[in-house]
Amino acid sequence: MSIKMTDLLVIGAGPAGLSASIEAARLGAKVIIADLNMKPGGQLFKQIHKFFGSSAHHSGTRGIDIGRMLLEEAKSAGVQIWLKSTVIGIFPGGKVSIEREMDDGTTELVTLMPKELVIATGASENAIRFKNWTAPGVMGAGAAQTMINVNHVKPGNKVVMLGSGNVGLIVSYQLMQAGCDVCALVEAAPKVGGYAVHAAKIRRAGVPILLRHTIIEAKTDSNGTVSGCVTAEVDDHFNPIPGTEETIDCDVITIAAGLKPTMDLIKLAGCKLTFDGPFGGYVPIHNEKMETSVKGVFVAGDSTGVEEANTALDEGKIAGISAAEALGLISETDADEKRKEIWNRLDSLRMGPFGQRRKIEKEHLIDLYNKEVKEQKAFA
Amino acid sequence: MEKFYDIVVIGAGAIGSSVAYHLQEAGFSVALLEKKDVASGSSSHCDAVGLICDKLPGIDTKMGQASIDYFGVLAKKFKYDFEYNPKGCLYICETKPEFDAASEYCAKQNADGYPLRMVRTKELTEMEPYIAKDLYGALYTPSSGSVAVNPYKLCFAFVHEAKELGLDCYTYCNISKINTNAETNAVESIETNYGTFHTKKIVDCAGVWAPEIGKLVGIDIPIEPRKGTNLVSEQTPQLCFHKILEYGYMMSKFDSINFKRAVSPLVEEQNIAFNLEYTMAHNLLVGGNRLFRGMDTRSEIETMKAICERAMRFYPKLRDIKCIRAYSGVRPFVKDHLPIVSDVDSVPGFYIAAGHEGDGICFSPITGKFVKQIICGEPTDFDISKLDYARFEKSKAMAS
Numbered sequence: 001m002s003i004k005m006t007d008l009l010v011i012g013a014g015p016a017g018l019s020a021s022i023e024a025a026r027l028g029a030k031v032i033i034a035d036l037n038m039k040p041g042g043q044l045f046k047q048i049h050k051f052f053g054s055s056a057h058h059s060g061t062r063g064i065d066i067g068r069m070l071l072e073e074a075k076s077a078g079v080q081i082w083l084k085s086t087v088i089g090i091f092p093g094g095k096v097s098i099e100r101e102m103d104d105g106t107t108e109l110v111t112l113m114p115k116e117l118v119i120a121t122g123a124s125e126n127a128i129r130f131k132n133w134t135a136p137g138v139m140g141a142g143a144a145q146t147m148i149n150v151n152h153v154k155p156g157n158k159v160v161m162l163g164s165g166n167v168g169l170i171v172s173y174q175l176m177q178a179g180c181d182v183c184a185l186v187e188a189a190p191k192v193g194g195y196a197v198h199a200a201k202i203r204r205a206g207v208p209i210l211l212r213h214t215i216i217e218a219k220t221d222s223n224g225t226v227s228g229c230v231t232a233e234v235d236d237h238f239n240p241i242p243g244t245e246e247t248i249d250c251d252v253i254t255i256a257a258g259l260k261p262t263m264d265l266i267k268l269a270g271c272k273l274t275f276d277g278p279f280g281g282y283v284p285i286h287n288e289k290m291e292t293s294v295k296g297v298f299v300a301g302d303s304t305g306v307e308e309a310n311t312a313l314d315e316g317k318i319a320g321i322s323a324a325e326a327l328g329l330i331s332e333t334d335a336d337e338k339r340k341e342i343w344n345r346l347d348s349l350r351m352g353p354f355g356q357r358r359k360i361e362k363e364h365l366i367d368l369y370n371k372e373v374k375e376q377k378a379f380a
Numbered sequence: 381m382e383k384f385y386d387i388v389v390i391g392a393g394a395i396g397s398s399v400a401y402h403l404q405e406a407g408f409s410v411a412l413l414e415k416k417d418v419a420s421g422s423s424s425h426c427d428a429v430g431l432i433c434d435k436l437p438g439i440d441t442k443m444g445q446a447s448i449d450y451f452g453v454l455a456k457k458f459k460y461d462f463e464y465n466p467k468g469c470l471y472i473c474e475t476k477p478e479f480d481a482a483s484e485y486c487a488k489q490n491a492d493g494y495p496l497r498m499v500r501t502k503e504l505t506e507m508e509p510y511i512a513k514d515l516y517g518a519l520y521t522p523s524s525g526s527v528a529v530n531p532y533k534l535c536f537a538f539v540h541e542a543k544e545l546g547l548d549c550y551t552y553c554n555i556s557k558i559n560t561n562a563e564t565n566a567v568e569s570i571e572t573n574y575g576t577f578h579t580k581k582i583v584d585c586a587g588v589w590a591p592e593i594g595k596l597v598g599i600d601i602p603i604e605p606r607k608g609t610n611l612v613s614e615q616t617p618q619l620c621f622h623k624i625l626e627y628g629y630m631m632s633k634f635d636s637i638n639f640k641r642a643v644s645p646l647v648e649e650q651n652i653a654f655n656l657e658y659t660m661a662h663n664l665l666v667g668g669n670r671l672f673r674g675m676d677t678r679s680e681i682e683t684m685k686a687i688c689e690r691a692m693r694f695y696p697k698l699r700d701i702k703c704i705r706a707y708s709g710v711r712p713f714v715k716d717h718l719p720i721v722s723d724v725d726s727v728p729g730f731y732i733a734a735g736h737e738g739d740g741i742c743f744s745p746i747t748g749k750f751v752k753q754i755i756c757g758e759p760t761d762f763d764i765s766k767l768d769y770a771r772f773e774k775s776k777a778m779a780s
Binding site: 089092095097111 | 676680
């Protein structure tokens with residue numbers, strides 16, 4: 001079996017992975033970045049809205065443009081970008097196997113032995129279970145966003161959105177821009193979860209926001225696809241109140257119920273995990289270098305706790321610098337200085353009611369690492 | 381906390397849960413201690429067939445048949461369904477030399493009254509429409525000598541039925557010490573995170589972990605972990621209609637037979653023995669191999685590739701079916717390929733039922749019965765003197 005060597009393999013070409021590979025390649029590392037999608041950029045390419053935050057964090061720039069910029073930088077830094085390349089496993093001996101689709105449509109299994117590994121696999125959408133939740137027409141809000149903004153396919157005509165966080169609000173608006181009729185936005189909590197500015201846009205467009213409501217059933221037609229949505233009011237314990245059911249005519253139900261970090265490969269690499277509610281589920285504990293309990297395995301972005309593209313970009317940079325340091329391409333002092341600057345910038349991002357919480361959680365992960373990881377495991 | 385039991389059984393895999401069931405049924409008060417959860421070790425990282433056609437003619441086959449028959453009895457008796465599914469088995473002979481060797485084996489089994497028979501290419505491809513068309517033939521075992529069960533549910537069934545009879549099962553139980561009598565060295569108690577269990581009898585059914593328990597009473601149990609890997613396919617229409625195994629592996633496995641399969645270096649090095657099973661959940665289980673890797677149960681990419689390569693040789697259609705995951709487990713290997721089912725002379729009250737390697741599921745019903753018979757002082761259904769732990773002490777003595 002042929003095995004290829006490389007300095008650094010980055011798994012996931014989203015904002016975290018791309019920025020990690022750019023930093024490491026600029027410092028002289030031979031980098032391969034693998035992603036299962038047809039296009040790099042992760043979720044950036046569906047983010048046609050402008051970012052919030054400080055100018056150091058691309059405020060006012062659309063996600064899609066940040067994606068393009070990163071891609072150019074990665075290319076000019078000499079990063080090899082492998083698309084349609086699915087990492088199928090991390091195996092004993094530090095072997096990473098990738099099923100790679102070639103230009104002629106055939107697939108090839110390539111096994112790499114990277115000296116360092118960055119896992120930036122992002123997060124996946126949570127589901128909410130109600131009757132017929134698996135019927136065609138029920139989908140994640142992120143999936144609907146990919147359909148309209150990346151693939152230019154309308155998921156349907158009449159949409160009911162469940163969840164009023166920023167994803168639920170922004171995607172509802174973008175669905176309207178794509179020509180869908182958003183019939184209602186359903187939220188179990190007594191108030192809207194996302195930013196008021198996004199909620200105001202939805203309200204102005206005349207979309208009813210049903211607070212203290214949930215979806216209890218998807219109605220289906222004779223083909224088994226969605227033809228309606230049964231909502232109900234909920235009590236203080238989020239239980240549906242009998243007798244309050246109402247049916248909304250629709251052909252799509254989108255669920256914006258948060259994300260959970262994608263742990264499969266991180267687990268396979270043998271990294272020590274902890275459960276962290278505010279970060280969305282199980283996450284790897286790591287140090288200030290973004291290195292896990294396994295030596296040479298770094299993490300960045302949503303797979304270390306669900307946040308946003310800006311924090312992912314910065315964590316990716318730290319992981320890239322640390323990988324380069326492990327390769328001996330930059331001194332510890334220089335690497336520390338670069339990391340410190342980024343951590344300071346990250347602190348400025350992790351402010352406000354949501355941000356402060358994430359700062360606490362991040363520090364908690366690093367504390368846990370310092371307490372529990374006395375000696376790193378070898379990546380083998 | 382102090383607890384008192386007639387017998388403590390250690391390990392809730394197929395063997396331990398069967399032993400606990402049989403002892404509880406015999407009227408003893410029994411505690412079943414398990415380090416993790418029921419069926420969390422080898423019994424959930426295996427495939428699950430009981431066969432007579434992988435056993436040597438004579439007593440091995442007799443015991444295999446008795447255990448297979450016993451599955452049928454238990455399936456009727458138990459309220460808990462363990463997916464008992466008798467289905468025929470085909471041992472594929474790739475070449476004429478394999479077919480000839482299998483024919484000889486078949487003749488011996490026929491002489492003992494087992495209804496095995498040889499099939500040639502034409503009949504084989506009728507029985508298995510998706511199999512490669514260039515195979516020489518196969519050894520066919522009808523469902524009377526070949527049964528599939530769900531190995532998880534088998535363990536759950538034994539534990540469930542035993543609990544109905546009064547068994548206490550302690551999961552996530554860590555054993556720190558076994559106390560023995562200062563004069564007689566007889567078993568007295570076990571110290572655990574659940575407190576002290578006072579008992580005069582302990583049955584070590586911990587499989588690959590049995591040596592760890594043995595150490596606590598100062599004995600050396602020569603069981604080594606041997607890793608096996610299986611692949612799971614996506615759900616697919618029925619691809620095979622029998623339990624399928626390759627005969628050539630059986631031949632190359634025994635050193636006495638000077639036989640080499642015409643396989644790639646990868647298949648050889650990974651020690652692949654092709655087997656295939658269509659499960660009740662409509663996935664295929666594709667195996668398998670045996671390697672010594674200590675307690676490391678991570679699947680290896682080379683093994684997975686080699687299994688695929690060998691499997692596609694026999695079922696070319698597998699090329700179009702996706703593998704969704706792989707799992708590996710450790711089998712309790714004993715050098716002479718025989719389990720240890722006996723008492724231990726130097727430690728009165730200490731019994732071992734472990735080391736079944738790939739036969740643990742198949743032999744679990746009858747092993748439970750044997751242990752009950754040994755402890756009750758009854759004659760065992762078969763002469764199991766060669767399963768005695770003393771055989772290792774004898775060979776040690778001879779060596780020194």
